[in-house]
Amino acid sequence: MSLFLGTTLRRLPQRPFRPRLALAQIEMIGAGSVSVVMLSATFTGLVLALQGYSVLARFGSENLVGSLVTLSLTRELAPVLAALMVTARAGSAMTATIGNMAVTEQTDALKSLAVDPVHHLAVPRLVGCVVSLPLLTAIFSLTGVAAAYLFGVSVLGLDGLAFMSNVRSSVEWSDVSIGLWKSLIFGVVIAWIATFRGFGTTGGALGVGRATSRTVVETAVLVLCGDYVVTALLSR
Amino acid sequence: MFDYTKMEIVAGVFVVLGLAALGYLSISIGGLRVRPGKTYRVSARFSNLGDLKARAPVKIAGVTIGRVESIRLVDYYGLAELAIRRDVALPKDTIASIATAGLLGDAHVALSPGSAEANLADGDRISHTEPAVNITDLIGRTAFGTTGAPPADAGVKP
Numbered sequence: 308m309s310l311f312l313g314t315t316l317r318r319l320p321q322r323p324f325r326p327r328l329a330l331a332q333i334e335m336i337g338a339g340s341v342s343v344v345m346l347s348a349t350f351t352g353l354v355l356a357l358q359g360y361s362v363l364a365r366f367g368s369e370n371l372v373g374s375l376v377t378l379s380l381t382r383e384l385a386p387v388l389a390a391l392m393v394t395a396r397a398g399s400a401m402t403a404t405i406g407n408m409a410v411t412e413q414t415d416a417l418k419s420l421a422v423d424p425v426h427h428l429a430v431p432r433l434v435g436c437v438v439s440l441p442l443l444t445a446i447f448s449l450t451g452v453a454a455a456y457l458f459g460v461s462v463l464g465l466d467g468l469a470f471m472s473n474v475r476s477s478v479e480w481s482d483v484s485i486g487l488w489k490s491l492i493f494g495v496v497i498a499w500i501a502t503f504r505g506f507g508t509t510g511g512a513l514g515v516g517r518a519t520s521r522t523v524v525e526t527a528v529l530v531l532c533g534d535y536v537v538t539a540l541l542s543r
Numbered sequence: 544m545f546d547y548t549k550m551e552i553v554a555g556v557f558v559v560l561g562l563a564a565l566g567y568l569s570i571s572i573g574g575l576r577v578r579p580g581k582t583y584r585v586s587a588r589f590s591n592l593g594d595l596k597a598r599a600p601v602k603i604a605g606v607t608i609g610r611v612e613s614i615r616l617v618d619y620y621g622l623a624e625l626a627i628r629r630d631v632a633l634p635k636d637t638i639a640s641i642a643t644a645g646l647l648g649d650a651h652v653a654l655s656p657g658s659a660e661a662n663l664a665d666g667d668r669i670s671h672t673e674p675a676v677n678i679t680d681l682i683g684r685t686a687f688g689t690t691g692a693p694p695a696d697a698g699v700k701p
Contacts, residue, residue: 308555338557377572401554442561449564454573474572476598476649483573 310424311503312495315433316391316539318426319530334437336486337442344392344443345450351384352376352451358396360465363372369463373470374477376455377448383487385447386440387534390493394526398501401527405505414506429502433495440494440530441487442504448486466470492537493530571634582609582626583665587639587652592621593675594650595641599654601625602642611652625652633669635659640673 359375406429408414414424452474459465501522508518547555589595592614601609611626616622627633636657643650663669670698 327551331550333558334550337561338553341560343558381568421640438558439561441628442558442565445565445568446561448568478572480569480573483569536567 308503311506312499314425315499315502317435317509318423318430318444321426325427326413328427328431329434329438332381332431333438335400336432336435338395338402339438340389340396340439341446343396344389344447347388347392348380348385348447348450350455351388351447352380352454353458353485355379355451356455356463356470360459360463369465370469370473372455372463372465373452375537377452377474377481380448380451381482381487383534383538385444385451386489386493387530389440389443389490390497390530391449393436393460394445394497394501394523394530396499398526399519401501402508402519403460403515405429405502406510406518407508409508410511410515414476414508417465423500424506427504429498436494436498437491440490440497444486444490460485485532485537488541489534489537492533496529496533500529500532508512552633565697583629584624584626584667584684585633585663585665585667586622586624587669587672588622589641589672589674590637591674591677592623592650593641594643595621595623595652595675597613598652599649599651601627601651601654603630603631604655608654623652632662632671635661636671637662637663637669638671638673641675643676643678652666658666678697 322401342353356372356377359372360369363371363375405414408428415430417427419423454466456470457461459470460467504518504522505523510517595611595614597611599611599612600607601611608631609625612624612626614621614623625639633654634657636659638654638655639659640653641650642653657671
């Protein structure tokens with residue numbers, strides 16, 4: 308499995324570059340996920356604001372809601388939830404596409420045309436994932452904070468200026484960068500598992516379904532475990 | 544020349560949008576400084592830093608002219624590194640004190656410029672500092688008069 312990741316990475320700098328294929332993947336993985344990411348971010352922000360408010364109000368520190376929401380989003384929730392959304396939406400599709408090609412021997416046809424299937428299919432998907440995920444994570448964070456801000460100001464009656472100044476003073480670059488590192492790592496993980504399971508598909512239509520569900524389960528578990536590992540390593 | 548496909552345009556719009564979100568998050572909320580070097584650093588040693596935190600503002604007459612870069616302990620004194628805007632010159636005998644916005648607000652460093660001819664250069668240390676005022680201590684002193692005579696109108700009025 309790690310051999311496969313190594314092969315993909317070795318093929319990465321090989322010519323010919325196929326920017327159009329990578330661009331198509333960015334469009335599929337990134338642009339296609341924007342709506343679902345924004346929707347889930349909105350509700351995550353709302354829940355965080357509501358939950359944070361009900362806890363913090365007991366201590367009379369309602370104004371810390373902004374810091375709570377922003378810190379939990381940028382550090383933990385945005386990279387993880389964006390990665391899970393991309394896994395469900397794009398990771399499964401990647402495995403299904405490549406798996407179907409493998410089952411119907413289209414990958415062998417590529418080989419006989421002297422086109423390396425890993426270079427042609429896996430590399431653009433890896434590039435697409437690694438480019439898209441940090442951007443999606445940033446969109447997730449901002450949408451969540453914006454939702455929490457609007458909700459806090461209009462429903463909970465918080466002061467908007469105090470909310471934003473609290474956000475600005477409590478969030479540091481290290482909080483943002485840790486989230487971005489995570490999203491880069493998750494991008495590699497998603498592309499890696501999805502393409503690996505795709506190429507390894509056997510057993511016809513049934514096999515494609517099995518490979519797709521394995522991709523989603525394995526990626527989700529790896530993202531959640533990896534989140535813990537990265538947090539533990541980087542937050543020293 | 545402009546025969547981009549719909550896919551390319553959508554991908555481009557996504558990347559631009561994502562980079563804008565990333566930039567706003569990093570610079571405005573995360574406080575990343577894109578162009579460093581427009582500030583110079585001076586340090587100040589306080590016997591008590593109070594609630595001062597890194598990234599707190601540094602102010603002269605209420606105007607923010609820099610911020611606290613880092614805080615560390617040196618010889619049991621709190622050493623604060625301050626990044627000051629280059630266009631603000633500070634005389635050598637500037638006094639640094641720790642003030643709070645309002646009674647219980649966030650702490651910041653307040654500078655009172657002196658009248659010396661020479662100015663502080665990059666890496667210099669402000670030699671005159673006043674520690675943070677401990678509000679709890681102050682209330683205790685005023686209420687119970689443990690040290691000195693409290694002002695006539697001090698204390699809690701009904």
